[in-house]
Amino acid sequence: MKLIQLNETVTASNDRDAEALRLRMREAGTLLVNVMSSPGSGKTTLLSRIIRDLKQLKIGVMEADIESDVDARRIEALGAASIQVHTSGMCHMDAGMTASAWEAMEAEDLELIFLENVGNLICPAEYDTGAAKNLMLLSVPEGDDKPLKYPLMFQKSDALIITKTDALPYFDFDLEKCRERVLKLNPGIRIFPVSAKTGEGMEPLEQWLLAQVQAL
Amino acid sequence: MHEMGIVLHLAKTLDQTAEENKLTAIGKVVLQVGEVSGIMTDLFTDAWDYFKLRHSVLKDSQLVLETIPAVTWCDHCKTSYETVKYGKICPRCGSGETWLQQGNECIIKEIEAE
Ligand SMILES: Nc1nc2c(ncn2[C@@H]2O[C@H](COP(=O)(O)OP(=O)(O)OP(=O)(O)O)[C@@H](O)[C@H]2O)c(=O)[nH]1
Ligand SMILES: [Mg+2]
Ligand SMILES: [Zn+2]
Numbered sequence: 341m342k343l344i345q346l347n348e349t350v351t352a353s354n355d356r357d358a359e360a361l362r363l364r365m366r367e368a369g370t371l372l373v374n375v376m377s378s379p380g381s382g383k384t385t386l387l388s389r390i391i392r393d394l395k396q397l398k399i400g401v402m403e404a405d406i407e408s409d410v411d412a413r414r415i416e417a418l419g420a421a422s423i424q425v426h427t428s429g430m431c432h433m434d435a436g437m438t439a440s441a442w443e444a445m446e447a448e449d450l451e452l453i454f455l456e457n458v459g460n461l462i463c464p465a466e467y468d469t470g471a472a473k474n475l476m477l478l479s480v481p482e483g484d485d486k487p488l489k490y491p492l493m494f495q496k497s498d499a500l501i502i503t504k505t506d507a508l509p510y511f512d513f514d515l516e517k518c519r520e521r522v523l524k525l526n527p528g529i530r531i532f533p534v535s536a537k538t539g540e541g542m543e544p545l546e547q548w549l550l551a552q553v554q555a556l
Numbered sequence: 557m558h559e560m561g562i563v564l565h566l567a568k569t570l571d572q573t574a575e576e577n578k579l580t581a582i583g584k585v586v587l588q589v590g591e592v593s594g595i596m597t598d599l600f601t602d603a604w605d606y607f608k609l610r611h612s613v614l615k616d617s618q619l620v621l622e623t624i625p626a627v628t629w630c631d632h633c634k635t636s637y638e639t640v641k642y643g644k645i646c647p648r649c650g651s652g653e654t655w656l657q658q659g660n661e662c663i664i665k666e667i668e669a670e
Contacts, residue, residue: 341581341583341668341669341670342668342669342670343666343667343668344573344577344666344667344668344669345665345666346573346664346665346666346667347663347664347665347666348569348663348664349661349662349663349664350562350565350566350569350587350662350663350664351562351565351569351662352569352664353565353568353569353571353572354565354568356572429560430560430561430564431558431561432561434561434565462558462594463558463561467561488644
């Protein structure tokens with residue numbers, strides 16, 4: 341037997357799959373946006389609102405869940421393309437699963453696809469899905485200390501959406517302190533405080549998304 | 557089930573390496589695991605035993621785990637300290653302006669193969 345030095349991260353094969361998928365989706369003209377957060381932070385509600393507001397775009401959603409298809413049905417009810425991906429117990433989506441889901445959607449004409457990743461602030465941040473952009477949601481009830489506890493996801497995200505801002509009066513969530521903590525971890529990140537319920541703050545986020553689609 | 561996911565990717569990466577290098581059997585696999593990577597080594601070994609039966613090139617492989625100690629850097633007093641012992645706050649100056657330098661990784665260092 342011979343000794344082979346690898347010095348590769350364990351996820352090297354995933355990184356290669358992710359790069360290949362990014363390239364294919366760019367050629368197809370589809371922007372894939374990976375959406376990460378804890379369970380219940382408001383992902384499906386936010387995506388539903390965006391689908392209703394951005395009617396000029398052809399939007400699809402991949403719903404990754406360990407079980408159930410309730411979220412995929414909520415999206416379908418809005419008339420958008422959706423696919424349910426069961427991760428069979430896995431705590432994150434990887435590039436291979438994302439590529440299969442995209443193929444199964446048979447929707448090469450979509451301009452924007454959201455991947456609603458498994459609700460979890462740790463594992464999804466460690467796996468490149470092949471998305472062109474990474475978004476993360478942090479809801480007001482979760483607290484402004486999350487950047488300190490789960491720094492990796494804040495570092496990996498292109499934009500942070502602080503959701504449920506209509507609940508700010510009922511929680512001691514300090515928006516400025518949160519912003520400061522996040523920018524320290526990731527100076528280039530865009531931060532959008534929104535309420536999908538009242539619609540407050542949605543406009544700048546939707547403009548940013550439109551610009552990302554146009555820039556592809 | 558975090559370990560299961562990592563092992564799945566490890567097996568896939570090794571399969572690709574075997575294909576690229578025309579290897580028929582892999583023996584020892586040396587993995588470096590950071591002290592604060594959150595990987596439970598017992599669970600990891602169990603998951604490995606499950607996967608190696610499903611990848612023919614890995615069927616006689618043995619996993620060797622090496623620990624990478626976790627080290628945190630203090631930006632305030634420009635020194636480093638043991639993460640596991642002291643956590644986020646620098647034991648020298650009490651600053652919280654600290655960053656993990658190493659200890660979060662999971663690296664395939666080397667393999668024995670033919
Ligand atoms: N007050 C308020 N509640 C919200 C808002 N957005 C979502 N919610 C509520 O938060 C709960 C969870 O919302 P979902 O959109 O299902 O969250 P999710 O992140 O998709 O949840 P999982 O897919 O189960 O992880 C629901 O009860 C929503 O009505 C908001 O902007 N304001
Ligand atoms: Mg949901
Ligand atoms: Zn110090």
